Amino acid sequence: MKSTIITSLLALAFTAGLNAQSVLRVRGSDTLGAKLVPQWAEQFKKQGGGVSFDIAAEGSSTAFTNLAAGTAEIGMSSRKVKDDERTFAKTKGVFLTEHEVAWDMIAVVVNKNNPVTNLTKKQIAGIFTGAIKDWSEVGGTPGPISVYTRNTSSGTYKDWQSLAMKGKDYAPAARRWLATSRSCPKRLATPVASVTWASPTLMAKASKRSPLMAPPPPLRT
Template identity: 30%
Template sequence: MNKTIGFLSICLVASLFFLFSSCAEKDEKTIHISGSTTIEPFMKKVAARYKRPNDTKITITAPGSIGGINSLLDGSCDIVMSSSDLLPHHQLSAKNKGIKIKSFLLGVDLIVPIVNPGNKVSNISFDQLKAIYGGKIRNWSELGGKDALIEAIHRNNDSGTAAVWHRIFAPETHVTGKTLVSNSSVLAYIAADENAIGYISHSFINSEIKPLRVDGVGIGNKELWHKSHPIKRPLFLYVDENKFTGSVKTFIIFTLMDKEVKKIFQESGFFSSAIFFGWQ
């Protein structure tokens, strides 16, 4: 009887060990990525390429850069896609929780002011953009356009693009009017409204809207954009350094080092950080 009980105990322990090992392996092979709507399309392509030779489940959600950082801080995601630097309150929250956020630079993106193709205005100055989003210029006639009120479109508070825009042009306290969630929603709104102005990532530009030249610098001359465009920002991946192991670490290295991924990054409308910082 004792031998039988002992044998059953060994079997039970072995079964539990196998069960927990399998769960750990399953968890190890699952990556949750959250954050920027700007980076999301690119990251979906990277995930598809990574999953082909790797048995890894990757889920991607895009509530916005700020929403993604909040998810990392509450432990509900593994990797953040961010089109914004960490904000001071995020840094404080991470410190209070004992989280050390590690950043990886993907490259550089340009934020482009856009209008409807029917709008006469094609060029705008940096100072005029500040005046529009600060509420000092309110009519297109002040910019050489028709006599019509300007509808300045904003992004919501979870948007990294909005965080950068507010830092450069006007604080959030100046936000009035319509606030939209994503690059795609801004595109759709501007395409339907001749009096609206908005801002999107360069990677989302299409033929249904008109990108404005800023101080004479337009998208037709990318070499000049690299040197002169005043609205550019870095793109990051953030992780909790304490959890930078296993599949998360492997995926980050793959994203940064794979030659095909680098090609996909540039084809997505982004730019190598080397170009902007003079490394090549």
Template identity: 30%
Template sequence: MKSFGIVVVLLILVGTTLGSTLVIKGSNTVYPVAQLWAEAYKEINPDVEISIEGAGSSTGIKALFNGQTDIANSSRWIKTSEIEQMNQDGKYFIPFIVAYDGIAIVVNKSLGIENITVQQLYDIYSGKVTTWNQIDSSLPKVRIVPMSRDNASGTFEYFVEHVMKGEKLAPQ
């Protein structure tokens, strides 16, 4: 699976002073790393309180738009429509790639599947394929139970964009 950048989207903060609270919301993927950054930052700036919430990339970006957070962690790029909305509101952002992330597709080891194609994933998540023997006739006729991330997740959005070609996942 192709990797994608984890992006921390920052609103340009004018007037943030020592002694204030820095609010960070967004990606659950970035959350553990953001906690480490916060601890390191507090060592050199002990008067700054830092509040971190992992609630999904889209949630963080929306909170940034609404003035509910200072920093939005995201495991996806900010969308053109989101940039336009911010600019219309007179707000600008600075994206920083802080890491690269990947998506792992996991299947039950007992099936003996070594590889799965993006097309096969599309067929599974679109509902076109519902049993393993539809993927490979040597596999058992066992129901496939697709799992996915929360739809506010940047990882979920990446999967929908790149695997599902923008189409919705079939109801599970």
């Protein structure tokens, strides 16, 4: 089944004037911090880098709060820094510089036993905003739709809201995952009525571990 994806910009934000030190604290996005940045850190050390890394991936928003508080030297974010975050950091004597390091993708994901195989952009927006509440409204088996999303500290949470929902609020009944996107496969593995969004890379790996994970349904205009 072909996957149609939406791209989302990833960035790293660095504090200015890092002093030489033995440990660099890295805070922020799970999209970057779950696997990619730890791999980079390990490779850096193998090449003779003289520092170690303390990495905590708890959502993009935590990158900027930690940078401003002086509890991180490097911030990971799956979105651009907001004006108020940049301004607040300046009040603390921290000047942020963003570096684009990668692109990720976002896909709609359903339980493998769900008969729905494609959705329009309008249907996707309706599902995640709560305007569409039952699978029968999009050609599926009658039953309430269980929407799962990341928590509000996630940069991708806002990206999806902008890209797929035209900035509208998530459905009041939408359930939040834990801080890490790695909890997504477990959330979808049991309820057949579940739907969420996630990185296709994560879902491809999850499908090998769980027979209940389906490839993202194609997107129709």
